Amino acid sequence: MGINKIIMNDTLRQNDSEKEYAILRLGRITRLGDCEAVLGKENIRIFGGIPGELVKARIYRYRKNKENVISGIVDQIIEPSPYRIVAECIYFGSCSGCQWQYIDYRYQLELKKQIILDAFQAYEFLKNTNINNVIASKKEFNYRNHARFSVRFEGQIGFSNRITRRFIKVDECLIMDDKINKTVSLLQNKVSETTSMSVRVGVNTDNILIQPKLTNSNIVIDTGQKFYTEKFYGKEFRIASPSFFQVNIAQAEKMVEIIKSSLNLSGSETLVDAYSGVGTFAISLASSVGKVIAIEESASAINDAEFAIGDIDNIEFILGKTENMLSSISDDIDILILDPSRKGCHPDTIEVVLEKSPKKIVYVSCDPVTLARDLNMLLSEGYSITYVQPLDMFPQTYHVEVIVIMDR
Known part of the structure; x- marks a missing residue:
């Protein structure tokens, strides 16, 4: 079979x-x-x-x-x-959360680089781009700090297969942080009042967020938390339930290190962080530049960022979509960080970027195809790629994160 x-x-x-x-x-x-x-x-x-x-x-x-x-x-x-190789997870094959557990991890990294190369080959401006080898995750398993579970059949916790839509009861997920798996063991068969459940944990703290609020008297842990806290790159971040946060903390911190070291910062630059989320890049890089302007469309994420700012006094947050708000910035932009969702940048964003003409662009992407599409438009208008560094944020899956540094 x-x-x-x-x-x-x-x-x-x-x-x-x-x-x-x-x-x-x-x-x-x-x-x-x-x-x-x-x-x-x-x-x-x-x-x-x-x-x-x-x-x-x-x-x-x-x-x-x-x-x-x-x-x-x-x-x-x-x-x-x-x-x-033989997949370690007993649910592999019936659960669709991981696609590549049967592939040796080092070869997974080679395949991810090939996916990026193939995406770049679709565009003349990108065909000869040098791409570094994918940086391996420190953890091949137990790296995820966030899980969204389905709940079926009188409180069983698990996942719904993306292909078959069949529910699979799961007692342990090997790519989840141990604290998530311990939470599942405490709640298994006790959460029939809901049809879904989200568990988020602080990898570097003891904090946990479980949504929704559960009322079963047999549940022995608190649920319904509005936020949890995480230590990231020397700062304490608060992450509310609606806010996005990277699922692989160690690799996300590595991204900050790569960006920081690649930019050769003097300390006087104006940096714009578009699609800034809770401010992981903006706050982590603030001490290395003169001024940071962060754009984010989620009010929840901006509230979380303001919690983490502390005594940092050179950050300004703008609420709104990047394609609408980037044009309102009057400062000359030395560095622009673009970290959009999987669908890439809105066409209007690219248009405004070209109008603003920042000296350097850092594009962080989780989809090589939309990344290549957007890079092609920027390269065709005079930008050049100086550095491409992929990272494996998602071991055992085909997903890959890519950092691209560009200048004029």
């Missing part, structure tokens, strides 16, 4: 008589972490494989967005890759 023995039987609920299999040689990794393959005259994607493997795959044909789609899932490994 293959890597996805549970997923395979449920994905599209095909009858046995409708099942289709094919022997395929797997090609390059794709941006979504699966492998390219050729079935007849069709280029398809196969989940659960490693480039170069010969596999027997279960083939699925279906309609999506009014188009015919063909994809597959590995059912049997005929010629395994030397990088294939």
Whole structure:
């Protein structure tokens, strides 16, 4: 039985008589972490494989967005890759939270770099870009400080598979911080009053946030906290329930170090931190520059940032969307940090960036495809890339974080 023995039987609920299999040689990794393959005259994607493997795959044909789609899932490994290992998690295959636990960690890093290279190859300005090797996470497991659980069947805590939508009860998640797993063990089968639950923990503190507030008298821990605290880069941050915070603290601190060392700061610069969140970059870099202006659309995140500022007196926060507020800054911008969501920068943001013409741009991205799209627009208007450093914020998954430094 293959890597996805549970997923395979449920994905599209095909009858046995409708099942289709094919022997395929797997090609390059794709941006979504699966492998390219050729079935007849069709280029398809196969989940659960490693480039170069010969596999027997279960083939699925279906309609999506009014188009015919063909994809597959590995059912049997005929010629395994030397990088294939046994997944440590007992839920791997039925839970879809991790995609790559069956791949040796060092090779995961190589594949993530390849995903970035492939994204850059789509644009002439980026084809010859030098990309450093991906910096490994200090922890391959137990690195996440935030989990969103589904709750089903009279209080069972777990996850819903993204492909099948089937619920999987989980007593321990190997990529979650130990404090999250201990919380799950205390609440398992006791939270039937809700259909979902969020647990966030301070890796460097004893703080925990559990939402929603639970009323079961058998629950022996506090729930319903409005915020938790975390120590990050020498500062104490408060993170409210709606606010975004990086899930891998050690790697996020490494990002600050990389940005700081790459910019050769003199101490007099004006730095604009767009999409600033709770201010991890703005606050961590404030002592190294003359002035920081941070833009954030979440009022909750700005409130959290103001808690962490303390006696820092050279930071100004602006509430609003970057594409709307960046143009209001009258200062000459020496350094602009762009750290948008996975969808990348709004087109209006790129337009204003080019108008403002900051001396240096730091682009932090969790999606190589949207990163490449935005970089191409900036490079076509005179910017040059001086440094590209990927980091693995999300071991056991295909996701990768990338820092790009640009100047004129």
